[in-house]
Amino acid sequence: MIDRSPLAEFTGQVALITGGGSGIGRAIALRYAAGGGDVVVLGRRREPLEETARMAEKFGGRAEVVTCDVRDPEAVTAAVNGVVGDLGRLDALVNNAAGNFISKAEELSPNGWRAVVDIVLNGSFYCTRAAAQHMLAAGRGSILNVIASYAWHGHPGTVHSAAAKGGVLAMTRTLAAEWGGRGVRVNCISPGPTETEGAGAALWPTDEARDRVLGSVPAGRFTTPEEVAESAAFLLDARRAGYVTGDVLSVDGGQWLGKAVYTDPRAGRS
Numbered sequence: 185m186i187d188r189s190p191l192a193e194f195t196g197q198v199a200l201i202t203g204g205g206s207g208i209g210r211a212i213a214l215r216y217a218a219g220g221g222d223v224v225v226l227g228r229r230r231e232p233l234e235e236t237a238r239m240a241e242k243f244g245g246r247a248e249v250v251t252c253d254v255r256d257p258e259a260v261t262a263a264v265n266g267v268v269g270d271l272g273r274l275d276a277l278v279n280n281a282a283g284n285f286i287s288k289a290e291e292l293s294p295n296g297w298r299a300v301v302d303i304v305l306n307g308s309f310y311c312t313r314a315a316a317q318h319m320l321a322a323g324r325g326s327i328l329n330v331i332a333s334y335a336w337h338g339h340p341g342t343v344h345s346a347a348a349k350g351g352v353l354a355m356t357r358t359l360a361a362e363w364g365g366r367g368v369r370v371n372c373i374s375p376g377p378t379e380t381e382g383a384g385a386a387l388w389p390t391d392e393a394r395d396r397v398l399g400s401v402p403a404g405r406f407t408t409p410e411e412v413a414e415s416a417a418f419l420l421d422a423r424r425a426g427y428v429t430g431d432v433l434s435v436d437g438g439q440w441l442g443k444a445v446y447t448d449p450r451a452g453r454s
């Protein structure tokens with residue numbers, strides 16, 4: 185549940201959120217709307233996007249839906265240009281859409297690799313490129329890429345997603361440097377395990393797998409989409425995070441540090 189933000193920090197601004205029909209993307213869209221902004225949510229299925237838009241409109245701003253596969257660069261460009269045409273500006277892009285499943289690398293088909301890399305890495309670039317053309321012309325904008333900590337530490341069974349998220353991290357840092365002097369900030373947010381429509385069934389389908397994932401989080405619980413959305417709002421807000429670019433904010437209860445944590449009870453953690 186997201187309350188109206190007393191900061192009203194996005195009043196008069198417009199955000200495009202990919203994968204805004206579920207999970208973390210929906211929570212980010214609602215948090216942006218709660219901050220007074222207008223939102224456009226993009227994904228392949230219309231119905232969940234419309235549900236997000238209905239929820240966002242309750243905060244009083246405008247909410248639009250675009251059906252589009254981020255793997256299609258022409259469709260992405262048309263979608264982004266349509267947002268600017270309809271709403272007059274584009275202040276924020278959140279590259280949140282993703283595909284994922286667990287597979288042994290040696291058994292992953294080329295098409296399985298391609299599906300995930302195309303959605304996560306190529307799709308993020310297509311959206312970023314199209315959005316940046318407007319943001320650079322306006323001299324302002326914020327791009328937020330949703331990644332995962334295996335982008336830097338790796339994780340067995342996720343070679344496609346880890347490689348793609350690692351590419352998104354490198355893209356983030358490159359573009360932050362390239363566009364830093366032109367008013368466009370580019371950052372990443374890295375959620376911990378979060379129970380969403382896509383993640384639970386794909387990544388921890390059994391109680392045993394779920395317990396194992398939970399056991400890897402020092403905070404001892406799953407991340408909530410709202411927690412990710414609150415940190416996303418901070419990074420998107422130029423008044424609070426205007427000097428932050430090229431960085432990664434982990435919202436994961438310390439999960440990525442997990443392997444480095446000494447688990448002996450004498451060290452205060454078991």
Ligand SMILES: CCCCCCC/C=C/C(=O)SCCNC(=O)CCNC(=O)[C@H](O)C(C)(C)COP(=O)(O)OP(=O)(O)OC[C@H]1O[C@@H](n2cnc3c(N)ncnc32)[C@H](O)[C@@H]1OP(=O)(O)O
Nearest residue numbers: 282283284285287293295296299300332377382383386387
């Ligand atoms: C372990 C703990 C880690 C915790 C951190 C987690 C960090 C990250 C989390 C997330 O990213 S959660 C988000 C998950 N959300 C989704 O995945 C939703 C969207 N997903 C999809 O659209 C599909 O899953 C998709 C496969 C990624 C893409 O769908 P599309 O319809 O385009 O592809 P398909 O035609 O169905 O398949 C393409 C290709 O991929 C092969 N494949 C699909 N699923 C599997 C699987 N479970 N195992 C192995 N291979 C799979 C499929 O067979 C196709 O290949 P070919 O058969 O044609 O060779």
Ligand SMILES: NC(=O)C1=CN([C@@H]2O[C@H](COP(=O)(O)OP(=O)(O)OC[C@H]3O[C@@H](n4cnc5c(N)ncnc54)[C@H](OP(=O)(O)O)[C@@H]3O)[C@@H](O)[C@H]2O)C=CC1
Nearest residue numbers: 203207208227228229253254280281282377378380382383
């Ligand atoms: N949940 C977790 O534990 C974690 C998630 N993350 C990251 O957070 C982000 C959100 O994850 P989460 O909310 O769990 O995922 P969900 O699966 O719930 O949401 C993914 C969204 O992406 C959309 N999407 C997928 N493929 C495409 C495509 N080709 N074109 C357009 N939209 C697409 C889906 O909509 P549709 O199917 O209608 O297209 C869906 O709304 C992802 O980047 C994920 O990698 C990172 C770490 C942990």
